[in-house]
Amino acid sequence: MTKAFKSAWPYLRKYKRGVLLGLGALILKDIAGAGIPLLVRSGIDAVTNKQPLSTLYWFCLGLVGVSLFKGLFQYWMRVILVGISRDVEYDMRNDIFRNLVRLNHDFYSRYRTGDVMARATNDLNAVRMMLGPAVMYWAETSLTFILALSIMFTVDWQLTLWALTPAPVVSVVVMVFGKRIHDRFEAIQELFSDISSRVQENLAGVRVIRAYVQEDAEIARFEELNKRFIAQNLKLATLSGLFMPLLQALIGLTFMLVLGVGGLRLMQGKISLGSFVMFNTFMGMLVWPMIAFGWVVNLMQRGKASMSRIQEYLQQEPSITAPAHPKAMPETADIEFQAAGLSFEGRAVLDGLALQIPAGQTIAIVGRTGSGKSSLVQLIPRIYDVTSGAVLIGGVDVRELDPADLRRQIGFVPQETFLFSSTIAENIAFGVESATDEEVREAAAIAGLAHDIEEFPDGFQTKVGERGITLSGGQKQRTAIARALLRKPKILILDDALSAVDTITEERILHGLRNQSGSRTTILISHRVSTVRDADCIYVLDEGRVVERGTHAELIATGGYYAELHQKQLLEEELEQI
Template sequence: MFLQLQTLFPYLVRHRWRYVAGFSTLILKTLLAGTIPFVLRFAVDSLTKSFTSETLWKWALLLLTLALTKGVFQYWMRLLLIGISRDIEYEFRNDVLSHLLCMPRKFFRSYRTGDLMSRVTNDMNAVRLMLGAGVMHTVDVILTFFVVLTVMSATDWKLTCLIFLPTLLVSLVVSYFGRHIHNYSQKVQESFADISALTQESLSNIRIVRAYAREELEITRFTELNRKYVATNWKLIKLWGKFYPLLELLVGVTYLVVLWYGGRRVLSGELTLGSFVMFMTYMMMLTWPMIGFGWVVNVIQRGTASLKRLNELLKQPPSIADPTVNISRSTEIRGDLQLCDVTIRYPNSEQRILRNLNLDITAGESMAIVGPTGGGKSSLVELIPRVIEPSEGVILVDGENIRSIPLRILRGSIGMVPQETLLFSATIRENIVFGCPGASNRSIKDVTEMACLNKDIADFPNGYETLVGERGVTLSGGQKQRIAIARALLRDPRILILDDAFSSVDTVTEEHILRQLKIVMRNRTTLLISHRTSTAQYADRIVVLVAGKIIEDGTHEALLRKQGYYYELHQKQLIEREIESVKS
């Protein structure tokens, strides 16, 4: 357990002085709480000997003052200690999310989105409860036992021994049930994560679910996971059902011991009535610690189980990170790219995506990459912003190893339209300015015109302020791609990457966008992936990538003269266009 808690040490140290203040108020509160029964003892004995209104008011005011002072300290105790847990939760959640955003793609293939969401929200709440109420009540219980034990032992050690004998049984009961509660708490958290993941997947892919009429299947899958979650919770509930009655039984036995033995000592004159009242009051004070100890155990066990799940994420370091040596660049990236003997292998396999690839791209040059599906085109361009890393070989940017360039500078110089268009659940404007939040309205309008998006935006009721829904669900595929193109152009990047960015755009719109981009591409390095030769011909240079190797390289006209793969692809697409024109 202590190994899991090491993750929280930096946060605890950061807030150490607030913890000192919080625990100081807790100690004062506990001392005052322990003083009240002690004062009550003298009050009862004093009133027993001589009962007067003056004496009654004197003791009543003293007890009231102690109670009010205790209440003030108790207020600040909760404000400080619970407040710290909220602040640590805020900082820890931010750090976990920052860590997740730095993780490579293979990490997200290992964890479902719903599972990660459950860890960042539900598990984080459990950790916060452990650091706040869990820590506060644990220290409170220990101090209360210590204060009560000290005062009671000084008054009557025999009666005190009889009272604390049941507490030995309490420790055994807590130890036994605590282990099982911890295990089932972790299983409950994992089951909840499975439910969250399935719900997120079903709702995100609601179009596919409905298109294939698989609602019943999704409901069945959800029901099975829900049933497993409830069954695990029932096992935990049964444990609690046994745990609390046992604790209450031990508390009841303790009360009986005090009444029987203490009453006899009062009757025999060995113990004053005031001392007996003090013992009974202390017993009432111990009732919550003895029963609440079970709740504290549950909170701590749940918290450590959740912290273990979060540590599982944090212990995995990002495989793509900034250089360890601080390198400051005096000039911006120009866009010269060089790939030297670059190879990419599939994870845990010798099968290669790219095979000893060598490629030089001059700054300002536009290059189209064509080839069959699965040939490695997307993997090639993902090497440039370091979305993935090569298994072998070196990539140079402006003659400098790409690994030595800070990610912020490298990626800040790249505008990328990925093969899968991803939009945020925000407005069109917010999606366009995502990579350049300070962009002017004039700049936004210019890039939307380049992307042939201005007419679509004018047709929307709210224009640029139109909400696109989660992942752009309210837009067509072509509209989403054009928003992504506008987003990339707005950054005015030195390197522009278009990964099959026109697949959902009709040929007329594509031709218009490419004419606009022809001007833009003159001043920046452009990598253009396309399956259409009509798109590739706009580039200064075309490479054909098949099975991870470059088999052809040249201009559109030069490759047609070779009559190789590119020529055959071009002829096939010409025939397809002629057939389509005849049909229309």
């Protein structure tokens, strides 16, 4: 538990003043609460001692005043301490998101989206409950116990010892059940992550599920997960169902001892009627703290389990970071791969690759599936770093540059086009906050998207839905190309970004890119010869190495893989025309 609060301390520290004010209100509220039984005792003793009735009125007026005082500070205690737990939740959620967007691909290959969402929502709420209500009630119950027992010991230490007889049993029960609740809640949170991941994957892949008629199979899998989740929750409910009644039984035993032993001592004249009533009033006051203590233990154990899960994310560091003293971004955009190697889990993807791309040229990369084309271009914006060799831009190793500065100079359209659930205009302008409507339209026109947008009812303000679900594959690709062009990058990378458009649209887009290229370095990856044939140089990759290089005409004359690909696609075109 100490570890959990140590992890949370940096968040609580900034609210020290508020915590102290909240604890001050809590102390004043508990002191006022402890004064109520004392006033009750004095009032009853005044009546039994046949003092004037006016004295009783004053005691009654005092009870009203103390109760109002207690209520006022109880209000501020809750507002301040629970409010701070909300502030901590806000800060922690921001830190989780901030860290998540900094982390690299290797993190997301190990953790599922559903698990990330579960920790950022359900676990975070459990931590808030631990730092807010749990801490507040723990402090409140502890101080109430100390004040009540101190007064009770002063009045009759023997009766107080009888009242404390069940305390060791309560401690054992709390420790045993606390550990089991912690373990059970941790298992529940893991299952909740599994359910979140399953829902997220099914919603994202709903078209595939329908295409393969897997609705019933996925429903069955979800039901099985849900059944396990409910089973674990029922086990936790069973534990809680045993824990709370057992705690209440022990509280009842304490009442029974106070009534029995206290009544006997009253008849023996060892305590006054007022003191006897005061003892019972204090026992009534301690009922809620005893029950709350069990609830607090439950919240603490849940919060501890969730805090460890959140800390696992917060302690993750990005594998690709800016150097301590980054170099300035070079003016020229010539790119050189010097014996570049890249491996994943011991498997070589690129092997000693040597490649030079002069600034301002358009080069193309072709090759069989899995030959390393996408991995090659992902080394340029440092999505991955080489495991051997180096990648240079303008003669500077990219690892000596700040990744943020580097990526601002690159327009990258990956194989898997991703659009946000906003308007077309907002998707195109993503990353360029100062973009004007005219610049957005110009980028859309170069990407061959302007005509399509004109046919949409809301034009550029058309909502594209989650991941651009309302657009066709070609429209999504062209929106992503327009987004990359709007950045006016020094380096433009199109990774199979024209695969979903027809050859006529493709030619129009490529023509627009050539007219607008200027000093920009452009890298095209494609399986289509029509996409790459006009490139200044074409590189053919196989098993992470360059096996052919040259212009379209040179590679056709060589008669290698590229020539075979060209011949095959010519044949396909002839067959389509028959």
